[in-house]
Amino acid sequence: MTRATRATINLRALQHNLTVARRHAPDSRLMAIIKANGYGHGMVEVAQALEHADAFGVASIDEAISLREAGIPQPIVLLEGFVRGDALRLIEGYQLQPVIHHPEQIAILEQTPGPALDVWLKVDTGMHRLGMSPQDTPAMLTRLLNCPRVASVRLMTHLANADDREDDYTQEQIRRFESLDDLSVTARSVANSAGLLGWPQSVSDWARPGIMLYGVSPFNNSLGKQHDLRPVMTLRAQLIAVNRHQAGELIGYGGTWRCPEAMPMGVVSIGYGDGYPRHVPSGTPVLLGDRRVPIVGRVSMDMLCLDLRECPEARIGDEVILWGEGLPVEEIADAAGTIAYELLCKVTARVEFEYTTSEA
Numbered sequence: 001m002t003r004a005t006r007a008t009i010n011l012r013a014l015q016h017n018l019t020v021a022r023r024h025a026p027d028s029r030l031m032a033i034i035k036a037n038g039y040g041h042g043m044v045e046v047a048q049a050l051e052h053a054d055a056f057g058v059a060s061i062d063e064a065i066s067l068r069e070a071g072i073p074q075p076i077v078l079l080e081g082f083v084r085g086d087a088l089r090l091i092e093g094y095q096l097q098p099v100i101h102h103p104e105q106i107a108i109l110e111q112t113p114g115p116a117l118d119v120w121l122k123v124d125t126g127m128h129r130l131g132m133s134p135q136d137t138p139a140m141l142t143r144l145l146n147c148p149r150v151a152s153v154r155l156m157t158h159l160a161n162a163d164d165r166e167d168d169y170t171q172e173q174i175r176r177f178e179s180l181d182d183l184s185v186t187a188r189s190v191a192n193s194a195g196l197l198g199w200p201q202s203v204s205d206w207a208r209p210g211i212m213l214y215g216v217s218p219f220n221n222s223l224g225k226q227h228d229l230r231p232v233m234t235l236r237a238q239l240i241a242v243n244r245h246q247a248g249e250l251i252g253y254g255g256t257w258r259c260p261e262a263m264p265m266g267v268v269s270i271g272y273g274d275g276y277p278r279h280v281p282s283g284t285p286v287l288l289g290d291r292r293v294p295i296v297g298r299v300s301m302d303m304l305c306l307d308l309r310e311c312p313e314a315r316i317g318d319e320v321i322l323w324g325e326g327l328p329v330e331e332i333a334d335a336a337g338t339i340a341y342e343l344l345c346k347v348t349a350r351v352e353f354e355y356t357t358s359e360a
């Protein structure tokens with residue numbers, strides 16, 4: 001690789017974050033959510049590092065197959081289940097556990113002979129995305145328990161707004177789920193990261209942490225560090241030019257930033273073609289050494305510009321950190337008007353990924 005734009009994935013930090021999840025749910029089993037390429041960190045590497053996770057949750061059969069082909073032995077849950085009956089051959093063959101969220105899937109199970117599967121029945125307690133209504137759930141469960149295609153049923157739901165600790169909608173969702181407490185199922189699962197860290201009543205037999213494993217706070221008003229989480233991805237690039245511009249000169253596409261005085265300007269080898277968000281405003285920080293330095297002008301496809309007035313010692317080749325160690329991705333997401341989930345998932349393929357187990 002000749003371009004020094006890379007994402008360092010700290011697997012030790014990932015493992016540490018799993019132990020934080022365990023601490024919040026010592027009596028639960030943990031299904032690590034690693035869909036979307038492990039939230040952009042590399043799904044197989046993440047799964048291999050999380051050897052103490054009790055199960056993995058993915059979105060698609062293709063993701064699950066990649067894990068099995070890499071030799072991952074834990075149960076794998078298909079969070080979106082399946083759409084057509086022909087998927088069942090793969091589900092059996094790779095020993096996957098589908099989430100059943102629609103009566104159509106129960107009909108497919110009833111009509112397709114084959115070995116019995118462990119399944120999860122999803123209840124819609126208020127997210128209104130996937131799941132059976134609490135009213136319909138008992139009848140759907142009875143059908144599943146009577147279906148020769150089903151070996152066991154676990155009950156789950158998903159929280160819609162647990163990232164807001166002030167919103168009592170989460171409490172209402174938990175209450176709706178608890179109204180099904182007398183149903184006979186193998187196990188229950190409610191908590192995502194926000195549930196684990198902020199809503200102890202949501203912690204049950206299984207918890208399903210995602211974003212916290214990657215070191216990011218699930219809440220809209222805190223940082224991972226405040227929950228003892230460590231950043232897993234550090235995104236780095238390099239100063240490829242240090243130029244001097246005169247007072248009044250315009251910087252970048254659209255000339256959205258004007259030099260207030262004669263000043264040094266750094267150019268960094270990263271842009272939206274690498275997944276760095278184009279929408280961050282001037283003033284969004286990067287780290288140069290241990291100093292926060294503001295971006296100025298528009299982020300372009302391959303580059304962005306820095307105001308180096310406070311860093312006269314900056315040189316071509318210096319490393320720049322865009323987020324990660326020392327600069328929370330939550331802060332950059334906030335500047336870009338999005339969430340850290342999206343930034344982490346969107347780092348593009350031309351960024352080199354390197355995996356480390358160092359403590360630093």
Ligand SMILES: Cc1ncc(COP(=O)(O)O)c(C=O)c1O
Nearest residue numbers: 033079158192193208209210211
């Ligand atoms: C069903 C389900 N459970 C758990 C999670 C993990 O959520 P989080 O990353 O907020 O912990 C997700 C992620 O979207 C999900 O879809």
